[in-house]
Amino acid sequence: MSRKVAISRDDRFLLHKTGHAHPESPSRLASIYRMVDRHFAGTVTTMTPEPATLDQLELVHTPGHVKKILKTAEHKITSMAPDTPVSGHSYLAAWLAAGACMQGVDLLLSGACRAFFSLVRPPGHHALPDRATGFCLLNNLAIAARYARMRYNLERILIVDWDVHHGNGIHDIFYREPGVFYVSSHDLMLFPYSGEAGDTGEAGGRGFTLNMPLSRSFGDGDMAYIYRTVLTPVFRWYTPSMVMIAAGFDAHADDPLGRSAWSENAYFLLARLVCELADADHVPLLLSLEGGYDPGANAASAKAVLEALVSYAPAGPVPAPLDPNAADELLETVFTTHKPYGIVS
Numbered sequence: 001m002s003r004k005v006a007i008s009r010d011d012r013f014l015l016h017k018t019g020h021a022h023p024e025s026p027s028r029l030a031s032i033y034r035m036v037d038r039h040f041a042g043t044v045t046t047m048t049p050e051p052a053t054l055d056q057l058e059l060v061h062t063p064g065h066v067k068k069i070l071k072t073a074e075h076k077i078t079s080m081a082p083d084t085p086v087s088g089h090s091y092l093a094a095w096l097a098a099g100a101c102m103q104g105v106d107l108l109l110s111g112a113c114r115a116f117f118s119l120v121r122p123p124g125h126h127a128l129p130d131r132a133t134g135f136c137l138l139n140n141l142a143i144a145a146r147y148a149r150m151r152y153n154l155e156r157i158l159i160v161d162w163d164v165h166h167g168n169g170i171h172d173i174f175y176r177e178p179g180v181f182y183v184s185s186h187d188l189m190l191f192p193y194s195g196e197a198g199d200t201g202e203a204g205g206r207g208f209t210l211n212m213p214l215s216r217s218f219g220d221g222d223m224a225y226i227y228r229t230v231l232t233p234v235f236r237w238y239t240p241s242m243v244m245i246a247a248g249f250d251a252h253a254d255d256p257l258g259r260s261a262w263s264e265n266a267y268f269l270l271a272r273l274v275c276e277l278a279d280a281d282h283v284p285l286l287l288s289l290e291g292g293y294d295p296g297a298n299a300a301s302a303k304a305v306l307e308a309l310v311s312y313a314p315a316g317p318v319p320a321p322l323d324p325n326a327a328d329e330l331l332e333t334v335f336t337t338h339k340p341y342g343i344v345s
């Protein structure tokens, strides 16, 4: 038996050009599309996205920021931030990336599929309401989360961000809100250098942000162990009505920007874990591609995730943690920090 999985795919995402040798290149997504053709043709449903509307973008972004991106259409190549170059069609790719995630919300909530993977670029999780940063123009998942809350009255959305970089945009946008619970694992020594374990939210959002700074000694087994230990009580306590995954693949050992040592099997294990927890309460699952800068590692990792999404088969043996002491130390920090908020009794 297989799970109904849909993806969004559009060659217009490849029109977003970033210049020679920039890591956020069209080839990092093209390799995933070729992999889908080879391994999942006929298995997953392919959807073509519609661009987001201005009203939808302004659920998260300021009108000034939206206008600034639109202005870039007048130039062959320009820059939204020092590390974020854009070309004449980048605005269209960005509009489509946000639209793809909202299309995923619609399809999931209509029951057309159980999991939806937005295979898009530019990525989104660093984008702030009024600023592009870290290769991100619009915060695709934050827009989708606000859209799901507004259009469908979803009360609790859990966002899991396994990209190696901290998703400071998603983090900041929902930092004072309990309606989105943000869980991120990341390397604090990499851009944007935020996401300390002690940052847990503010005001009504206190306790609804959970940061897990990672050790570079962690491998696939450590990540499977850490995420199972953390997400099991989070699901039980928060009972999300939808789960979103900021699916970056830049913790892969072959990635030129990440400094981690995961293989694609880590992404298989994490996706399978989230499916298992979500299935128990029939919670729909929306994934969106974030970082990942080695085309081959991206294709292998996206393949691993799609395999985990499509099949209900058990995950099989999990490799032993490489650094169990550091993993337990991180879990101790997380649970001590979050104990006052009730995730663990």
Ligand SMILES: [Zn+2]
Pocket: 163, 164, 165, 248, 250, 290, 291, 292
């Ligand atoms: Zn990243």
